[in-house]
Amino acid sequence: MTLFFSGIAASGVKAAESFQEPLSGSYLGQMFFGLAVVIALIFILSFAVKRYGQVGPASAVPFKVLTSLALSQRERLVLVQIGEQQVVLGVAPGHVSQIMALEEPLITEQHTANVSAGSVLAADWLGRLTSKKTEAASS
Numbered sequence: 001m002t003l004f005f006s007g008i009a010a011s012g013v014k015a016a017e018s019f020q021e022p023l024s025g026s027y028l029g030q031m032f033f034g035l036a037v038v039i040a041l042i043f044i045l046s047f048a049v050k051r052y053g054q055v056g057p058a059s060a061v062p063f064k065v066l067t068s069l070a071l072s073q074r075e076r077l078v079l080v081q082i083g084e085q086q087v088v089l090g091v092a093p094g095h096v097s098q099i100m101a102l103e104e105p106l107i108t109e110q111h112t113a114n115v116s117a118g119s120v121l122a123a124d125w126l127g128r129l130t131s132k133k134t135e136a137a138s139s
Contacts, residue, residue, distance in 0.1 A: 066107050079107065 021027065068078040076091045077099070086106060088099040
């Protein structure tokens with residue numbers, strides 16, 4: 001039993017010897033160095049995620065938002081390409097609905113490469129979409 005208490009007493013002496021004053025220079029230096037390492041890791045990891053994307057399974061279907069058009073402050077029309085098919089979606093807060101699936105693409109890869117301004121592109125495809133609807137209605 002005395003051997004047990006002598007072991008506890010010896011460990012207490014070791015703990016007292018390794019105690020550092022919280023405001024000592026070496027302790028503050030260690031603390032700020034550790035803080036700098038953690039902050040540097042946060043910046044390095046955030047850069048890596050932005051640069052290389054998030055790690056995880058990639059989608060097998062190529063999905064791309066071609067353009068969008070604001071109808072009001074909260075509603076939008078969005079032209080999306082999923083694989084080879086283009087779809088027009090209506091997007092509102094808390095709700096997404098398919099307006100129509102296009103049989104032939106409104107916007108080709110050549111067209112998106114030639115047009116740099118998104119608003120011109122959106123106005124162009126909306127004009128072509130409405131002209132096709134009026135042609136279909138008059139037929």
